[in-house]
Amino acid sequence: MDTLSAVPCVLSKAVREAIVNCKVLVVGAGGIGCEILKNLALSGFKNIEIIDLDTIDVSNLNRQFLFRKEHVGLPKAEVARNTVLNYNPLLNVKAYHDSITTSDYGVNFYKNFDLVLNALDNRTARNHVNRMCLAADVPLIESGTSGYTGQVELIKKGYTQCYECQPKPPQKSFPGCTIRNTPSEPVHCIVWAKHLFNQLFGEADPDQDVSPDTADPELAADAGKLALIDDGVDVHRKSTYLWAKEIDYNAEKLFNKFFQDDIKYLLSMENLWKKRKPPKPLAWAEAASHEGDIEQENSEDNPKTEEMQAWSLSKCSKVFASSVSKLKEELSHKSFLVWDKDHKEGMDFVTACANIRAHIFSIAQKSRFEVKSIAGNIIPAIATTNAIAAGLSILHAFKVLGKEYEKCTPTYIRQKSSSAKTLLMAESTLIKANPNCYVCTEKPSVNVSVNVTQMTVKEFETEILKKTLNMIAPDALLEGKNVVVISSEEGETDINNDKTLQEIGIRDGSILKVDDFVQNYELTIYITNYVPSDITQPQFKVDAKSEIYKPIQEVNGDESDINGKSKMDSNETDDKMATSSEDDLIEVIEAQDAVDDPQEGSSAKRKKSNVAEEQRGSTKRRKLDSSEEQDDDLIMLDDDDILY
Template sequence: MHTDSDILQLEDAQQACTDVPMAESTVNSRTRDLDRLLLRAGHLVDPNFQPSIELKDYIQDYARVLVVGAGGLGCELLKDLALSGFKNLDVIDMDRIEVTNLNRQFLFRLEDVGKPKAEVAAKRVMERVSGVKIVPHFCRIEDKNIDFYNDFIIIVLGLDSVEARSYINSVACSFLEYDENEKPIEETVKPMVDGGTEGFKGHARVIIPGMTPCFECTIWLFPPQVKFPLCTLAETPRTAAHCIEYAHLIKWDEIHSGKTFDPDDPEDMQWVYKEALKRAELFGIPGVTYSLTQGVVKNIIPAIASTNAIISAACALETLKIVSGCSKTLDNYLTFNGVEGLHTKVTHFEMDINCIVCGPGVHMELDTSCTLQKFLELLEKHPKLHLSKVSVIFEGKNLYMQGPLEQETRSNLSKTLFDLMGRVPSGTVHVNGTSSKNDKKTSGLRKLRVFFKGADGMTDMDTAGGA
């Protein structure tokens, strides 16, 4: 058995093999383990890794990390990242704390019920880990300007829905640019680490846009949502879930004709719960609760605290590895199964070179006379896109926007896209719209590589605006 003296001698011998001296107090300091990763060379490091005090200072003082979600996994992520040396964190979440959260979201207390998750989670971590600054954002992820996400060196996801992941994925991939050889430009890559849990199962994955598959590349990994026949819901309900879906899918439209159900609105969810309860009592079916109503309507599987802790640890480690290069990263999808015993596996998935989100972009060839209005119509009919309610952005300029800016940009609809893009022969256009897939509507950014027919052969006078 090794004594403490033997271990210290071994550490001294290992340190002598590196070019970076470590302080004498390192072994006993709070950042001992971080120092061993960042201040020593190794055989499994990234080719560009340079152990140094400056690297450690960069991670602690300058690297900004965004955590998306402050629920069961998000709470763990904030704590793990703060203890891993990251001192500049932001967290975004639109939910408020509920009593049912308290059994696994350990940063919250009974007196916090009703308060924004992001704000309370940030406060609690800052109270526990000195020197850490966490900026909370209590809002929807779609409410933030796209440039907001570009301010972070990496984005870490702790979400519970496919739609939210898809949106953040499309935002991060929208920053990606390719050179003339269709190779990703390194400084435009926005890495992501995605974690997810379902009961005793979970996953952690590394997404490096342009190098590894993005979320859209492997969307097929997520099974389609279970659907009940409407005749069963309306005539012969047998379970509590049938009663809830009846209230959600049938009764809501009967009573609220024209109003869209919002699963994130507590009042809407409370209405569905009460109607489902009435339905269950009518047919003598037990088990309808508010928590189950949320789970059925939002397709949520109950979370387990231990699974969240395991997946969060994996995500935090991958975040540190990506930012510092202190070790090779996960390649590229880790699955965890703790239902019977323990099983973990890493799978290498390939990037889809034709992906409409992380690829070089969908190729579109247009006439120089194509108006912006006609361009929007083409997007809706495009076999790969099927986009509606589209906003169009070129080089940071809003050509046409939905929402409050629609009236301000409406005059551009009659202008040609060629003129609006500065009469360049080709360019990358970002569009933000709604598309339908697997009977579900999702919104997100798409990248289009627009080429104008005959624009290369135009004279200088043509380019200047002459015809």
């Protein structure tokens, strides 16, 4: 077969030849990655490399179509490779079962490729690939989805903004293992409680397992085995639904299984608790007799208080038992129940379970009102959106191979709520790099304001260099003194860890040269001593420009703007052009028109007026947003959320 015959004929000869001869790297073989790989293979790409750190979970099968039941437990990258080879055995496909963030994949690795396609689910990896592609000067196509929305954009040095040019909103997405093993925020417990509702009363969904996750990457392979033998916990973890039926939804037994036995099992996974506070198993008897807030117990007469106040533990267990019994009764008339935040019993059940779990993990309690607003916003991954994003990625790839970078404008998948239509919105021009970006400018630098007499070197490394500035293995040199104050070599500078910055010579006006060899990234940090005036002020500030040291309200403006779709709106809109299609289901529309949509309009318009502020405040917001890395297994969206 002529190698070009498989290549879409509508493309120019040059692009068709490039497709056959180029080498591409796909990072992530999950929801979008599988679709991208299938598209690449069927569009005539011949040299493909795939990297994914994970193995196949049963919950992946509903949308990661390169995988089948018999592949569960096997490395995603390798199975994906074998499946695309079945499509075309002449392909040259290499698979890596590994994390892209390890130092094995340095700049020279990236230089092997004409194009990198990201199909990731977390910011750490996205930041990293962004930095590596900039360093290697390889075009990167970045994609992300969230429920029915998504986006795809080209990142190309000298042409476009990079992944880190604009601030990202706080992440609201969680890996399955966080939900099942190591919750650290109320929302993790709420997601878990909703899953428990579905396991007990709803439709079975393997994505929503609530039992401890033994495939957690933090665990050694044999973790938790001891507990399986010792504790008499149900090793086979038979269907929760069947088991609950067998015990006739006995509240005490259910309670003891989910809040005592499963927690004991989690405790046996010792690796998880080396750096975290371990959970405390809770028995039914203990919870029911827990000395709660007595006033609260009496608040049942006052529905307002009841709704707005976090319940005591004994109240949670009471509500748990009563809602279980009512839901059981309801289930006896139906084949399954569908969770709805406006369904009283379901909402009671979730509030109680979420708070009991929060108590076990020493997480703040939430009122029924708060739980309702959080629980109502959780949305799952949608296969169709992934497929659209992957299709757009390939269309971008064609343009990149044809060197038509200017045509490769960011494209957004949006849901139009007034009808069932999906909208694809394309920017009319590329979004240029933020001149203050601390990643893609020629000599990146930031100002860090911090209390040098209080912050320790370890905190500086963890909170600022790693969590805020997204470094992986930083080495920091104190300029002038030429002293390495933080080293990526294990143990080399541990002696500094507990000293304050001042104690090791970092003061107001100090300059640090920080180098992350894993990311091929160098950053100059200018230190300013800063003492927060009160506890509402941030502990430290990271800014690209000194003039943005202003009171928080002044910089951030309306809180909702922080979560705005800054990318769409950071462009001038006078010349928004995109083709319009007659297609019934999917429309490609002019971005300007989207602003007129009642659903999109208010946020888009509001955000446009904040462009200057977005530019100025970008790095500061990043600091304020500094949160633990999370991936996108489950995503919570506000109307205004951008995607990744």
